[in-house]
Amino acid sequence: MDWFSSPHSDHMGLENKNYGLTPIVDVIIPAYNEEKSLPKVLRDIPKIVRTIVVANNNSTDRTGEYAKAEGAQVVFEPQKGYGKACLTAMDWIKAQEVQPDIVVFLDGDYSDYPEELILLIQPIISGNADLVIGSRALGEREFGSMTLPQVFGNWLATTMMRYIQGAKFSDLGPFRAIRWVDLMKLNMVDENFGWTIEMQIKAHKANLRYTEIPVTYRKRIGVSKVSGTVKGVFGAGYKIIFTIFKYW
Secondary structure: OOHHHOOOOOOOOOOOOOOOOOOOEEEEEEEOOOOOOHHHHHHHOOOOEEEEEEEEOOOOOOHHHHHHHOOOEEEEOOOOOHHHHHHHHHHHHHOOOOOOOEEEEOOOOOOEOHHHHHHHHHHHHOOOOOEEEEEOOOOOEOOOOOOHHHHHHHHHHHHHHHHHHOOOOOOOOOOEEEEHHHHHHHOOOOOOOOHHHHHHHHHHHOOOOEEEEEOOEOOOOOOOOOOOOHHHHHHHHHHHHHHHHHOO
């Protein structure tokens, strides 16, 4: 059994066939008013991660301050938007002298289990995938962790992607891992709700090897900025469908 077999292992010394040494893994967390949940997320991230970049998306609470206290690198993005925050964090990583091998995207609301990051990156480490999506549809979901519009929206989006794009996904889950060099090739541009589906469609069109693994999902801490409001639900739904047809 190697160290990837345990989601709680912090071992960093083993070699593998694709990376001469333990791969460099960075984490990006876009965060808007997540002071209550973000410290929990940061404490549960496995220690194999080199740098955690929190993109403080114009929060009005102490999100940035709490992130720094937990040892995260904080970048500030005044323009609201999930994709915009991710792009800002990526710009910070691009400016570093040593680039990562793998980047993991994770939400700051504590709905995902950060310790499952080990399982998420395993297909990339083993050389079997370039992009790995943590699928809530395939995993275990706490009752009430996803609203009915979220469940239906994911089903509709993935079904449309399958028939229109030929891309076979079961979820648009934000918990995902991708090889940094491949992420750079995708030329991501979406600044809000279309970020996740843009990545998946572009990865399919670029013939990246992608797979999904089941992840555990629980009720988030606080109110969702998307599914928690009528405006957010319709805005996200429109943008996702628009993005599918945009890249048709």
